[in-house]
Amino acid sequence: MTKTKKLINAPEDIIPQLISGMVAAHPDMLTREGGTGRAIVAVDGPRDGKVGVVVGGGSGHEPAFAGYVGRGLADAAAVGNIFASPSPEQILDAARAADGGAGVVFLYGNYTGDVMNFTMAAEELEASGTQVRQVQVADDVASAPKERRAERRGIAGDFFVFKIAGAAADLGEPLARVEALAQKANDATLSMGVALGACSLPQTGKPNFEIGDDEMEIGMGLHGEPGVRREKLAPADTVTDELMDTILSEMAPAKGDRVAVLVNGLGSTSLVELYIIFDRLKHILDERGIEIHHSWVGEYATSLEMAGASITLMKLDDELTRLLDHPCRTPALTVGAIEGAAASSARSARRTAQAGDTPAKAKVAANLKREGIITPEIFRAMMQRAGDEIIAERDWLSELDGVIGDGDHGVTMEIGWKAVQGALANAEEDETIEGSCKRMAKAFLDAVGASSGPLYATAFLRAGAAVSDRLNLDAEALAAWLAAALQGVRDRGRAEPGDKTMIDAWVPAVERAQQAAANGSELDVVNAARDGAEAGMKATADLESRRGRSAKLGARSKGHIDPGAASTWVTLRAMAAALAEARATS
Template sequence: MGIKKILNKDVSNVVEESLTGYLTAYRKYYKKIEDYNAFYYKKHRQNKVALVIGGGSGHEPLFTGYCGAGLADAVACGNVCASPNPELITEAAKAVDQGKGVLFVYGNYAGDNLNFDMAEEMCQANGMKTAHVREWDDFASAPKDRITDRRGIAGDVYTIKIAGAACDAGLSLEEVVRITEKARDNTNTIGLATSPGTLPGNDKPTFEISDDEMEFGMGLHGEPGIERTKMMPCSDMVDRMYRELKLEMQLKAGDEVAVLVNGLGSTPLLELNLVYYELYKRIHKEGLKVYDAEIKTYCTCMEMGGFSITFLKMDDELKPYYDAPCFSPYYAKGSVASVTVDTNEDEQEIEFDETDVEPTTVVRSKEGVLEQLSVKDARNMLLYVADKIIANKPYLTEVDSAIGDGDHGIGMAGGMQKAKKKLLRMEDERNVYQIFETAGQAMLMSMGGASGVIFGSLYLAGAKGMEAKEILTAQDIAKMEEKSLIAIQKRGGARLGDKTMVDALAPAVEALKEHAGEGLLEMMKAAEYAAKQGVENTKQYIAKYGRAKSLLERAIGYQDAGATSVYLIFQGMREFIEGSMENN
């Protein structure tokens, strides 16, 4: 059966359109933050620590549904399955900062970590006090001795709930962090997938699984779990998951737990209620106490089939924060007075940009091989490279789908599209480094995910701070890309052999340095060849970063999508310099 999605023809605006629908329906509670995919709760308390949450879209009601009275003050929404960018996060924080500090709570994924870290740096540069708590409740994703590698899934709900209550109690930022970390560290989740979700714009699902199979411990994006088995009765599923939870948390008779049974997207309440029935029988029989229980859809991946079970081990300190009243359209506890604002307030229409860039007409300063790049040449070269990446979106999606979640092509194409919009406005620019800096900034601030920071830095980091010039030589380009590589490795930590874009970029940079004296074209040919070899080499490696890292040896034989993008970028630069451009 083919994939059926309720989408508009142009899926590139799906996040903006969806968020507009949500904020229009609930406009009495929320206000959008300028042109960003971010919003805040209008009645958020003053003179307290602000709580900002966020992550990739496509997991609704996480994160949009957990902003409100007693919950988060603001939400930063990334693209589908990709983290929000640093500018978006920073603007969300600025909108609710009360001078008491800002706490960021988000899932422990590479892209979220990179983007929220950079946002914190930007906030601190503006004089804000910040802290963060990363959710890592998915104990199936890594052993306990590597707890900081674990993913954040439905346990986000409990952590956000308690963090919001701690903020509203007027605690200091340090105390809010302590309470929130305690909640996080007392929370564990295990999931079970029966069918995949699908990302808007992708023709294939996030993973493949037979109709008669299921997988214990699978992540929200299709990351591999503990074990794939044949389908079994609900009682057997729950028994396995309960045993894993009890062992992980060292639960014993008399311990109290809050229980969250969460549907992953397409599992009906009839089945989720059955899951809790089977779960409660085991809890009751073994003398554990249920402090509270909830059954609903809290954290999803589109229409993924399956469910997760979350336990929060309670104690006397956590209970008051858990019990504190809260309200949002998707999550509420107790009674919260005055959750809305004066309806007489002037309302602004929520808008989003549906326009797209026009196809680029690429012009070179002369026929034949270019020996150096003028400002206009550099601009047109990056426009050509952007079109090349956009044209290769299906290919990059296919490469990423083999060992990732299939969103790399979408993210790269979207980032290049934003870069094109900025570059097309730079006809009168006189500083060639500003061309690269502007393109990189546009990518970094629009793509989200780890790719936004990394590929934005590919252009941005090397050009930033360089003395203005009107011409780039081969030596200038080699120096610029070396700076970018150093910045990327410092920011992300990846090294050769980690199965990342660095495996293509590092050898390309070495080739640039080695062949810079041979002229621009020969240097770029060498860099392109080195990047291509780097892509081939990634097939031999076990991934150390991103969602492919949980595949371990199963990632061998597949090339890295980020490295592939690096190769395409260098190929596009060489084609432009050589004058052998293809029709994208």
Template sequence: MKKLLNQADRYVDEMLDGIVAAHPELKRVPGTQVIVRAHPKAKVALVSGGGSGHEPAHAGYVGDGMLDAAVSGSVFTSPTPDQVLAAIRAVDQGQGVLLVIKNYTGDVMNFEMAADLASMEGIAIEKVIVADDVAVENSTYTVGKRGIAGTVFVHKIAGAAAEAGLELAEVKRIAEKVIQNVYSMGMALSPCTVPASGKPSFELGEDEVEIGIGIHGEPGTHRESLRSADDIVDTLLERIFAKSGIAPPDRVAVMLNGLGATPQSELYIAYRRVAERLAERRIAVHKTLVGEYMTSLEMAGFSISLLKLDDELTRLLDAPADTPAHRQR
């Protein structure tokens, strides 16, 4: 597998250097793998992160209206507690810090350890754990459901709440509301290759797809022969509908998320079917996001996330944001 890199052991460092070189509104905390806003604000701070390889998550969401810091581990490897603690220290403005954690065992353990250390230093800290994947529970790296692309909705809505000046407890409440109302499921057409290993993380036959796969290549619900885009979308949506209870007159935000190597044209073909199915069920679509929001290196495939909205979540979802990966006025 060909990779555009210099040295595998410099992959994350050079990526982070490239991010701050391209986006001067961001900066890197010296000696760390932490990206923060260059011009912090006095408010509740949001910190998220995880293993690298999911770009634009998480550093791409650092900026006005979303995150204050993103901490990156090695590819598909949780950042260490000291790195997370460095992020917390860097962004704490005295009004508290909320950690947004995807539900993977390493992430939860290391972020919670950092939270304990920060609390011992007198920093007001809270955490939420995102578990939006409806495909499987108790998977390879997870106790309970996995946290996948729906996490971006948490970044956006909790970030808007913090930007509006709400207190830490309120920002956490709103983040928890998003988590309770977002449902996701994905599929893969092909595996990805972690730079350090140089070989695919799993194998799929030419005519095989994996349904319900995780963002690190963890197994899904099953493998099957490649079918039409409409059939695959129907399979994912039926599981989401069954687990979420979304029904008329609900309104939703939809994210059709590419996993890194799926052409935009194919994502729109998939979204066309999503829109048809939602219209058939008389579910109103308030906002649509189609693109790459939480990838898995160069894996081919996509995930669907549905966020059930109320007036509060709608207002915060629509609030302005200005980050490298997500901008809205």
């Protein structure tokens, strides 16, 4: 496979340098706040008494999301890793910076990782007394039928939803009204795209999917998720006709209606091509007697260097038109003229960034159960080994994900497990297994975000709580640890066996572990879990995905192993190997 080229330094420095560069390039509009370093805030946006508008998502879509931070639009953006949701702590930094005492609205694309992480952040904010509302942008007509619109993913429609919500908040609308207007914009906005070529993740330098020189993918997702079908490359007018026909069939605008239009490039599509698409688009609308109130052509929601484009239409009424025309000033979008735009000195104390608490030191208590060969030291060695093997299998896991997802699973898992390894290296010798699990949960969640962050963090927390009465783990306690981890993933992700997720590896792993625990040793338990996970992982190849981004593929997801199930197997395989080595040397 051809290696790609990028003008970067070290892959691990991409996001800090991206943020530093954005803030340095636009010091009159942007600043950075909070302990995570991932919250980009409008210099003259947040103010007391105004609803805070917080947007966010994975990097790689620039200028989305931070490019829409500024007066009259978003007050702050939480910046995730490449194609991965920001973590709850990163979102909290953005929310605290945006909070002027009138509540906060979260706006983000309808992806599993974003939903999980923003919801966890919302729960924490609400527990501290801040009102929070959420709107998930779901504009992609190719990703689900109209009757299942809530399942649709967000693509370039973010552009219009953010604009409407930002204007409403800037005009002083209350929280419920800002939420309602954002949802109204969401309901009025439809998009569809086409991809001609793949992008590549900076960490791998490889295209995240393969497509023939004479092929195109109709309905491609913003992260490289396959579309509804692959066809031979067609002329621009033919492609535009197909995208517009799908959008207009559902939108059903009448003669005399008004729309706003966005023709969006995905990263490496020339303006020549985008204007050719717009030329045909305008001809179609003119023939139908539909007025274009305002149009934008360019790169507004990209996918690294993916080749392709998307078309977005928002059907307007007087209310949406007024909000669309309301002035804003951000790095990526300026509408009208901002009057009296100046940095507000009256920042609310509620926005003071609060560093996340470090895991509480868990001292060994005299009454903890000590049966079993898995001491806290051996447990941490098992987790360190899991990190080593996940990192070693990074490219394989990303390749699996590239077929049915966005190609970043291995990279995301590497980031999370490296954070876990670093956190465990700082653990004191007398830290209990429960304490180490809390440490691992915080490290993974803070480092990753995405869907993996909340899933693994919840798994670690539940597993640690299940053995909180123990110093060491015996066979039954190890099986209980595994069972609690599984339940945490199920509760957080709402997936069930047969959905083609990590659950399909976890369930047989836990079942076999519990059977082995009845009469076996600790090593028997983890070996049984490893073998169950492997069988479950292989079985996912025959399943049709029903959860996550790959659910949009339908039957096209068959024949491919689920990457989450694969990383589950790698983790349990590593734990078994580490325990075997510990027994051999004891």
